[in-house]
Amino acid sequence: xxxxxxxxxxxxxxxxxxxxxxxxxxxxxxxxxxxxxxxxxxxxxxxxxxxxxxxxxxxxxxxxxxxxxxxxxxxxxxxxxxxxxxxxxxxxxxxxxxxxxxxxxxxxxxxxxxxxxxxxxxxxxxxxxxxxxxxxxxxxxxxxxxxxxxxxxxxxxxxxxxxxxxxxxxxxxxxxxxxxxxxxxxxxxxxxxxxxxxxxxxxxxxxxxxxxxxxxxxxxxxxxxxxxxxxxxxxxxxxxxxxxxxxxxxxxxxxxxxxxxxxxxxxxxxxxxxxxxxxxxxxxxxxxxxxxxxxxxxxxxxxxxxxxxxxxxxx
Amino acid sequence: xxxxxxxxxxxxxxxxxxxxxxxxxxxxxxxxxxxxxxxxxxxxxxxxxxxxxxxxxxxxxxxxxxxxxxxxxxxxxxxxxxxxxxxxxxxxxxxxxxxxxxxxxxxxxxxxxxxxxxxxxxxxxxxxxxxxxxxxxxxxxxxxxxxxxxxxxxxxxxxxxxxxxxxxxxxxxxxxxxxxxxxxxxxxxxxxxxxxxxxxxxxxxxxxxxxxxxxxxxxxxxxxxxxxxxxxxxxxxxxxxxxxxxxxxxxxxxxxxxxxxxxxxxxxxxxxxxxxxxxxxxxxxxxxxxxxxxxxxxxxxxxxxxxxxxxxxxxxxxxxxxxxxxxxxxxxxxxxxxxxxxxxxxxxxxxxxxxxxxxxxxxxxxxxxxxxxxxxxxxxxxxxxxxxxxxxxxxxxxxxxxxxxxxxxxxxxxxxxxxxxxx
Numbered sequence: 232x233x234x235x236x237x238x239x240x241x242x243x244x245x246x247x248x249x250x251x252x253x254x255x256x257x258x259x260x261x262x263x264x265x266x267x268x269x270x271x272x273x274x275x276x277x278x279x280x281x282x283x284x285x286x287x288x289x290x291x292x293x294x295x296x297x298x299x300x301x302x303x304x305x306x307x308x309x310x311x312x313x314x315x316x317x318x319x320x321x322x323x324x325x326x327x328x329x330x331x332x333x334x335x336x337x338x339x340x341x342x343x344x345x346x347x348x349x350x351x352x353x354x355x356x357x358x359x360x361x362x363x364x365x366x367x368x369x370x371x372x373x374x375x376x377x378x379x380x381x382x383x384x385x386x387x388x389x390x391x392x393x394x395x396x397x398x399x400x401x402x403x404x405x406x407x408x409x410x411x412x413x414x415x416x417x418x419x420x421x422x423x424x425x426x427x428x429x430x431x432x433x434x435x436x437x438x439x440x441x442x443x444x445x446x447x448x449x450x451x452x453x454x455x456x457x458x459x460x461x462x463x464x465x466x467x468x469x470x471x472x473x474x475x476x477x478x479x480x481x482x483x484x485x486x487x488x489x490x491x492x493x494x495x496x497x498x499x500x501x502x503x504x505x506x507x508x509x510x511x512x513x514x515x516x517x518x519x520x521x522x523x524x525x526x527x528x529x530x531x532x533x534x535x536x537x538x539x540x541x542x543x544x545x546x
Numbered sequence: 547x548x549x550x551x552x553x554x555x556x557x558x559x560x561x562x563x564x565x566x567x568x569x570x571x572x573x574x575x576x577x578x579x580x581x582x583x584x585x586x587x588x589x590x591x592x593x594x595x596x597x598x599x600x601x602x603x604x605x606x607x608x609x610x611x612x613x614x615x616x617x618x619x620x621x622x623x624x625x626x627x628x629x630x631x632x633x634x635x636x637x638x639x640x641x642x643x644x645x646x647x648x649x650x651x652x653x654x655x656x657x658x659x660x661x662x663x664x665x666x667x668x669x670x671x672x673x674x675x676x677x678x679x680x681x682x683x684x685x686x687x688x689x690x691x692x693x694x695x696x697x698x699x700x701x702x703x704x705x706x707x708x709x710x711x712x713x714x715x716x717x718x719x720x721x722x723x724x725x726x727x728x729x730x731x732x733x734x735x736x737x738x739x740x741x742x743x744x745x746x747x748x749x750x751x752x753x754x755x756x757x758x759x760x761x762x763x764x765x766x767x768x769x770x771x772x773x774x775x776x777x778x779x780x781x782x783x784x785x786x787x788x789x790x791x792x793x794x795x796x797x798x799x800x801x802x803x804x805x806x807x808x809x810x811x812x813x814x815x816x817x818x819x820x821x822x823x824x825x826x827x828x829x830x831x832x833x834x835x836x837x838x839x840x841x842x843x844x845x846x847x848x849x850x851x852x853x854x855x856x857x858x859x860x861x862x863x864x865x866x867x868x869x870x871x872x873x874x875x876x877x878x879x880x881x882x883x884x885x886x887x888x889x890x891x892x893x894x895x896x897x898x899x900x901x902x903x904x905x906x907x908x909x910x911x912x913x914x915x916x917x918x919x920x921x922x923x924x925x926x927x928x929x930x931x932x933x934x935x936x937x938x939x940x941x942x943x944x945x946x947x948x949x950x951x952x953x954x955x956x957x958x959x960x961x962x963x964x965x966x967x968x969x
Contacts, residue, residue, distance in 0.1 A: 235817050250746065327859075327862065327863070328863070328864075329862055347864065349863075349864035349865070349866050349867055350747055350748040350749050350818070350864065350865060350866065351747065351749075351817075351818030351864045351865040351866070352864040354817050354818045355818065355820075355862070355863070355864055355865075359862075371748075371864070372748050372749075372864070372866070373748030373749075373750075374747055374748030374749075375748070409748060412746070412748060436744065436745035436751070437740045437741055437742075437744070437745060437751060437753070438741050438742040438745050439745050441742040441745065441746075442742075442745065442746065
């Protein structure tokens with residue numbers, strides 16, 4: 232089966248999922264991102280790589296952070312940017328996703344950044360668009376959020392350059408998390424030797440260990456000697472769907488506190504994709520503490536997204 | 547009209563025929579096998595040299611989409627597809643719009659089908675009103691109108707007391723209850739087998755236990771009420787084991803598998819191929835092998851097409867939102883032949899599962915080539931490969947997981963009641 236993300240000569244055509252991407256492409260993105268980190272610190276925060284191109288942010292599902300960082304990234308590359316919150320416009324009038332795409336293509340969009348509540352939406356769009364158009368998945372259902380996965384490994388690489396010698400723990404709602412899936416694929420591809428997932432059985436997909444992770448149900452056990460702790464966001468609706476009894480009990484069993492953090496290596500870093508539920512999955516003392524790299528993640532997110540867009544535009 | 551089919555390789559599992567024999571048809575019936583009846587002069591001769599002649603296929607599940615879903619398919623288009631697939635008798639599930647829960651609707655469907663003068667159509671009536679799982683239907687009236695059994699299609703009854711009573715009532719009159727075993731709460735919102743692929747793609751899984759739990763309840767209630775049960779579309783290894791065990795204890799139960807599930811696993815979803823969105827979901831390699839073994843050892847009685855034509859637009863959604871189902875009438879024969887070939891089984895073994903066995907389940911006179919039987923016949927080339935692509939299919943539904951594949955087994959002639967409906 233042909234990888235829908237790659238061109239026939241193996242270059243990145245769309246960014247839909249980390250799953251199936253070779254290590255060389257991940258490194259290319261991370262290295263390119265490195266060169267963009269400095270752009271934000273300049274007086275003129277712009278490079279002309281996407282001048283004359285139109286990037287269309289298509290958000291079928293609400294988002295603030297991802298949408299904003301994609302918008303900033305595109306603008307720093309000098310692209311023209313349109314952002315559409317489709318959930319509040321044409322979809323409610325019954326227009327299908329592909330009709331929306333066709334209309335925007337007719338307006339000469341060059342790149343689509345797509346977020347959708349259904350797994351596989353970005354793949355479907357990529358299959359449908361004209362050959363010169365690039366699609367970036369900004370989150371599809373529970374499936375993938377590749378730029379988040381990339382910015383997370385970018386952050387890890389920044390603080391812990393020896394990737395092949397790390398122990399990483401991902402904590403929380405893996406079942407519903409596209410972020411977790413993308414993080415797992417990014418970490419395994421880059422050769423991180425030990426990835427742990429820590430969650431109650433109700434929040435883990437069946438056969439998750441086949442993705443290359445070790446499963447822990449006891450957070451204290453799972454955090455022992457890890458170098459990186461990646462917390463996941465917990466949605467409130469998990470309490471009403473018989474997956475968890477209460478946020479209080481969740482915090483007690485799987486919330487990250489200073490006391491639990493002390494079980495990890497002393498120089499371990501703490502990450503979170505945001506938005507955080509303080510007091511549910513993470514204690515404020517940890518989120519704002521010295522080991523937290525949660526805000527740098529956001530900053531690097533822009534550089535990583537600039538890297539992805541500029542590489543796609545160049546291919 | 548008298549027809550002579552000559553030089554064909556005749557396979558009739560019921561009568562134990564697997565040899566080169568001619569077949570003679572007169573007045574819509576089979577008048578002779580092997581030797582010409584006295585004074586027989588054919589109006590038409592079909593040369594079946596190098597072809598296989600078998601009873602017309604009997605399909606236990608083909609959605610014709612009428613009434614209510616004519617934008618997906620019409621009786622005309624699907625009856626042509628049946629003829630092109632060699633299918634001469636088919637059972638259609640009641641999930642039309644309106645639901646087949648009124649005798650008038652059943653009579654109308656039978657009448658429309660009869661006018662087309664192609665495959666024999668055997669409707670399955672709804673077991674409960676509107677398939678809602680609350681009130682039972684007028685089964686006797688529906689039976690008189692032509693329903694050969696009662697089904698819930700893909701909508702499981704949640705209330706076990708209703709299921710119990712529906713089976714009791716059906717058992718009173720000896721009607722067979724057709725149920726696709728799926729525990730509705732465990733399967734809720736699921737779109738793929740709960741396993742590695744669903745985990746990787748972030749699709750909501752349907753655990754194998756959704757099937758086994760339902761089989762356990764259905765078999766138990768059937769035993770208590772004395773109902774005849776036909777289990778539709780088995781998909782799990784454990785499910786096959788449970789039916790095998792039940793049959794061993796002498797419980798009267800039959801079951802089928804869809805031709806799709808003999809060949810597909812969850813890995814065939816690939817990068818979210820909506821054509822592999824099926825009910826039940828394609829499961830693991832282990833399940834696929836168990837289904838195949840179950841069919842070979844007689845635990846599973848029949849193969850059906852589970853023909854579900856879906857319009858192109860309804861598949862152009864992200865996987866979970868795309869409508870489930872695959873077109874199948876024209877693929878039943880080639881997929882069955884491929885199954886037999888993959889498992890080194892004889893043509894006769896394979897043919898039985900799409901002729902004699904399903905006819906027995908339906909309780910209809912079909913699926914064999916006995917003298918005086920209605921001349922429903924399929925003549926095909928077992929060696930001719932053809933490519934599965936939209937333009938090669940007569941069904942209005944062009945959706946199938948096998949698009950692009952080449953399969954062996956091309957139907958050359960289909961006869962219903964002794965007249966040629968395809969070829």
